[in-house]
Amino acid sequence: MRLLLSGFTLTLALAGPLAATGGTAPKYAVADLAPALRENAHAVVRYQEETLLVKSVGRTVETTRRAVTILDEAGRRWAAELVYYSQLNSVSYFRGAVYDATGRQLRQLRSQDIQDISLSDGFSLASDGRGRVADLSQPTYPYTVEFEYEVVSDNPLFYSTWRPQPVEQLSVEQASFRVLMPTGMALRYQERQLPAGTAQARRTQGSQDVYEWQVRNLPAREQEPDGPAVGELTPSVYTAPAEFEVQGHAGRLSSWADLSRWTYELNAGRAELPPALVAGMQALVQGEPDERARIRKVYQYLQANTRYISVQLGLGGWQTFPASAVAANGYGDCKALTNYCQALLGAAGIKAHAALVRAGTDEQDIRTDFPSSQFNHVVLCVPLTQPARPDTVWLECTSQTDPFGYMGSFTGNRHALLLLPEGGHLVPTPRYGAAENxxxxxxxxxxxxxxxxxxxxxxxxxxxxxxxxxxxxxxxxxxxxxxxxxxxxxxxxxxxxxxxxxxxxxxxxxxxxxxxxxxxxxxxxxxxxxxxxxxxxxxxxxxxxxxxxxxxxxxxxxxxxxxxxxxxxxxxxxxxxxxxxxxxxxxxxxxxxxxxxxxxxxxxxxxxxxxxxxxxxxxxxxxxxxxxxxxxxxxxxxxxxxxxxxxx
Structure with missing residues (x-):
């Protein structure tokens, strides 16, 4: 999963391999910057090169090189860098250096400068993530930082997203993005807001197909009131596999149905409950004629008898613990608790479907026109069968306090992907308009x-x-x-x-x-x-x-x-x-x-x-x-x- 944490990103680059300290020629002198790139900018990307090497359906290698000149205190966040890793993603190397305004190297990144932190957010679907963080900030402006790192991934559900200008008041001198695919293996991609002449160039290089995009001299932009985020208005390229394999589990990803089917099959057969609990659920709803009231009783039982704990390791980021384990232990992650609630409802005679969603109060909706792995959470969708008109109850299974059937700003007003054996489709989560808010x-x-x-x-x-x-x-x-x-x-x-x-x-x-x-x-x-x-x-x-x-x-x-x-x-x-x-x-x-x-x-x-x-x-x-x-x-x-x- 690609993470964005404050000003840290996984899409940074620099102008070639780092030179050794001492006697090196100056680089990134601020005097060499075009005046237009300094206008309205707190920082300038001097050089950025990102490469995604797809070695097979089960492995990718991402290499990032970037140098950024930080002009003032408001651009300081670009002096720090975070590199994500997990059981399925390893960091091959992480280097860095910092230069003064004239381009003279002040020092290189040392191992003791790099901190190792947890990136658990308390709800994510596929995150056992940790990060390595380095900070090369200086007391005197302007200065330039450069970072270089490589991440090897055995989770090729997530290909790179190229966003050379993700935020406001950041200009770009030059940036490039390359994807190297084995010949005969398809790359799926979507281009947005590319300047004229930036469309991808494709060529064959030995046994690889090479896709490449470049931009130069992008002036800084400013966020407009009540307007879209600057990152939606600047160049970007989203990529995704057509086929992939995660720890022996192969799948295709040409449609939403493909992703739904793969995720469903990965979690099939894990909803068995102890017989006593099945009988308990049947007794809990016995005599209750209202379907919504029966669902509420089961949900209240879930909230009173379980708690959330993050246990998402490796393939466990996608594959749930069995419902029987949650029944025995009383805890689980978002997948396990959703699967458990689905099993409880099934025991009570109520059919429900897990659904993938991108959760977060400030998160934008997914790109519905580009099937790809864009989700970080799972919730439960319960279609009602009794009303005269179709209706649905949505359940957040990780919270002990959330009101019944309420998605709120965390998962409401967006799309979710139903997980069905035949392959699911996107459905809207509850919409909250002026009448509700x-x-x-x-x-x-x-x-x-x-x-x-x-x-x-x-x-x-x-x-x-x-x-x-x-x-x-x-x-x-x-x-x-x-x-x-x-x-x-x-x-x-x-x-x-x-x-x-x-x-x-x-x-x-x-x-x-x-x-x-x-x-x-x-x-x-x-x-x-x-x-x-x-x-x-x-x-x-x-x-x-x-x-x-x-x-x-x-x-x-x-x-x-x-x-x-x-x-x-x-x-x-x-x-x-x-x-x-x-x-x-x-x-x-x-x-x-x-x-x-x-x-x-x-x-x-x-x-x-x-x-x-x-x-x-x-x-x-x-x-x-x-x-x-x-x-x-x-x-x-x-x-x-x-x-x-x-x-x-």
Whole structure:
């Protein structure tokens, strides 16, 4: 599995083998850099050469050479390098050196400079990974680092991905990528965002077919607000095998069905449970007519009787422990726990399918048009048979606390690959849109004549809005107050009370109600005869920064949500409204917004705000209109209420 950890990558290179220290000619002098490559850049890739040598269906060798000039502190992450290894991947060598601005070598990488670390992330499908990390950072800028290493892999499910310019504010002087295949063995690849003239060149060299790509003089790019990651807009080449073999298990990979079938067959016959447990599952669901309720009972049993532990070694990254082992031990990795839950459901008469998924809160969806091994996790898909219309329950089997049937930001809103004996296909995991991702807040604010206030806030968060607060009820009160307080965008406050109440289990999506009691000194300090107060206390949408140039990328609104705020302002007798902000109504393709302040019969002022944003994409030409929508919302959110002192 290819890993990206902070600024460390597995796709780095340098300008030829490292020279010995002493008497070497200067290289990578910063003065030789073209001015265009320094513009908007924190670092410059001077030379990068990546080679994937496919020796057979069961072995590959990746060689990486790269040199990077680091211009300032913001580019410092490129001074460190991580090389991944595991039981199926070994590091042949790892070298490095660092040069000053003139190109004079300062020192070479020594063995004591290299740290060995674990790369277990606590959920991955095929990761028993470790890493070797080296850091050649210097106190004075600019300087240049170079690294060279080779990784031999007996897990050829993962071929190289070439991304010479993966992030913003990184320019590239020259970079190349070569793949050497045995003649007659097919290479599958997908090119994206290649500049003109960069399409692969193919030639035969002895008994090998050689594929090669090169780029030169790529200026640094900057991330645009609400735009795709720079790595999606810069050159890349994805490669994958047409056929492979992992520790004697051969497979093909020309379609999603191929990968599904291979993974299914690798794990077949491992779902047998002890007879007593089978009888227990049958008794657990006996007499329960509702299919979803039966699934819930089995899932609750799983959560109460198992825990996650990473035991993924070698082929075990793909092949599960038998369900009987999990029953005996009470633990397993994501494959083992999913297989175990599938077996428990089977004992209860419920059919379910394991499904591969790329998990992670910040992970993008897989490239659905390029069948390849892009997954790092496995979940369980349970098709329902009773409803009038087809429905599915999805289960995260590694968590003891996740709500039943909820995928959230970790595995929701993306594609998964069903594992079926005949070969599965991609299916969408649950989609969470604006209707599910809600934040509803009700605030009662009691203002005194001096502008101080007390307030009670009740906030319900559901769906993806719930994800960020799901773990709060399990923390100590002091930690709860600390975390909640850090999220309150108020200039001065004291938090007196924190309480949480979860939605009942039958809710369509999980939710949590948070109740807070606060004092707000100086919330609305008097200014002469008037008091100025912004009734929108906590839900102000910021404006977006405008750049001088023309928008280059599309607009991506990846998180749909609904915000509904009600603020009731209880005023003392000595204050009355002199001027209320005008109501605002906006309805655009980018979202809808409304805000209004009104006076209730008892003199209380009620402020109601609603903002709904879709999950949608727009052309770059629509960015000015999107900016205008954001500007109007931000202005309305900051609108002030003017109160007049009646006793002045």
């Amino acid at each position: 809600r934040r509803e807040r009700h605030a009662d604010v009691f203002l005194d004549a001096s502008g101080n206030a007390t307030a009670t806030l009740r906030t319900l968060r559901t769906g993806l809005e719930y994800d960020g607060v799901a773990g709060l009820p399990g923390l100590e009160l002091s930690e709860q107050k600390k975390r909640v307080g850090n999220q309150l965008a108020l200039p001065n406050f004291t938090l007196h009370k924190v309480a949480f109440q979860a939605l009942p289990p039958g809710a369509p999506v999980p939710g949590l109600t948070e109740t807070l009691a606060l004092t707000l000194p100086g919330l609305a300090p008097p200014s002469g005869k008037r008091v100025f107060l912004t009734p929108n206390l906590l839900s102000r949408l910021p404006t977006l920064a405008t750049s001088g140039g023309e928008r280059q990328s599309e607009v991506r609104l990846d998180h749909a949500f609904t915000q509904l705020d009600t603020v009731q302002l209880h005023l003392p007798a000595s204050l009355r409204p002199e001027q209320l902000p005008a109501p605002v109504q906006l309805k655009t393709p980018f979202g809808t917004y409304s805000s209004q302040l009104s006076t209730l019969p008892d003199g209380t002022l009620r402020y109601i705000r609603r903002l709904e944003m879709p999950r949608r994409r727009f052309a770059a030409t629509e960015y000015p209109a999107y900016l205008e929508f954001r500007r109007k919302v931000a202005a309305a959110d900051k609108a002030q209420l003017v109160l007049l002192k009646t006793d002045a």
